[in-house]
Amino acid sequence: MHYRIALNFEDGVTRFIDCNAGEKVLDAAYRNKVNLPMDCADGVCGACKCRAEAGAYDLGEDYIDDALTEEEARAGLVLTCQMVPSSDCAIAVPVTSTACKTGASTFKATVAQVLPHADAALELKLEVAGDAPDFLPGQYVNIAVPGSGQSRAYSFSSKPGSHALSFLIKRVPGGLMSRYLDSASPGQVLELTGPLGSFYLRQVKRPVLMLAGGTGLAPFLSMLAWLEDSGSDHPVHLVYGVTRGADLVLVPELQRLADRLPFFSFDTCVVQAESGHPRIGYVTEHLLPEALHQGAVDVYLCGPPAMVDAVRNHFAQIKVEPAGFYYEKFTPNATAGTVQELAA
Structure with missing residues (x-):
């Protein structure tokens, strides 16, 4: 053993x-x-x-x-x-x-499928031959863009231990990875370096609050896939916020998880009022007191820098100090991981 x-x-x-x-x-x-x-x-x-x-x-x-x-x-x-x-x-x-005297590992994976979500995002699905890569749910890799000499950092949205890898990538007009994926063909080989990052799911010892902005949903999909197999004795709630209604992707997958996992629930919110979404506004406007458990909660936050700063300021204003606070800031064209962590 x-x-x-x-x-x-x-x-x-x-x-x-x-x-x-x-x-x-x-x-x-x-x-x-x-x-x-x-x-x-x-x-x-x-x-x-x-x-x-x-x-x-x-x-x-x-x-x-x-x-x-x-x-x-x-x-x-x-x-x-x-x-x-x-x-x-x-x-x-x-x-x-x-x-x-060690370092990050490099491995290869084959493009299986690229699924577009209108002009909001792209799902990149890869297959790995040989041993499945090890990573912790929430971590990321650097993916080399063929022919460019450059890499981009993306969080796994798939669960650890699988030969099938997936990533949720924001579609950036003219972006290096977006241009490549628009013409990528199944069977092409990509080089990945990782796993990397200190943003990952810790042992679940208390309620968990997940806050996702845009394609910052990706690491939470990996965490939830892992929890689907391992279970949880504590409630897990996700608030998923976007700017436009069209930016809400993979909501049916979240609903499937909510239907299957008795400990999991989620809400979505949209900033633009004209979207007609039932919850309008920023994530900070939809943090219900019961989800904060008077601070006896582990908070995981992944989104653009402005969102991360807004959530941190919100907690300070309402005088709630989570038992654990782990966050990752990202930018669409990150060439290396912009991971930052704060453990309260």
Whole structure:
């Protein structure tokens, strides 16, 4: 038996390693040729201290308080030289991937289909031969645009562990990726680099509020697909906001999920009054108090920079501080991930 351990480095790179039953994470990392920070490897110095963000594990008792206090352990900090996983885990490593002599992976995928959503968005569907790429629900990859020498960053909208990958891409008039996808043919091969990003679904320990703007819906589709398989003991609510009615895409997919998952619900809203949508206005105008759970909620937010700033300001104004607040800003032509995270 072995467990999959996601090592998330501070430069946004994620590396997955296998950890055998009874094996310590530090030993497993070295066996996988990842040099995690360490000094004594005996639970004395604290140099290997990281943060466990998902999964079950045992720290044993063979470390001293100066290396890891009880308060730190309760807050999710771990010593990788002592941590023995009993499930798949995600660990935040407070150094860059290059400092650990590793980096992002590159793999190839074949274009299966490009589905247009009028002038709002494009769905890119890819197939991967061989091993399915590892990623955490919510993460992104850089996709090289053939013949351009440039890459664009897009979040997975598909669930982890699948050979079928999907991405929801904003249609940008004259945009590099939009132009390519308008003429892309099935069978063409693309090069992807990743997974990347610190915006991903943590272990669900309390209610979850998801806030999506435009094609910022993509990472939430991946999270919900993962939750469809794993389930949740806590309510998950999504508010999906767009500028025009035509920008609302994949709502039938959200409805399918809401019909199947007893813990999931969603609302949509449109800024333009002339759209005739039943909920007019910005996402911040449709955050019901019951969805905020008086702050006992994990908030995940993905949208344009103005939306992210507006939501943060809104929380400050209503004096609500979420237990967890994770966000990703994006721009349509992002050449590298513009991921930013705030954990409250």
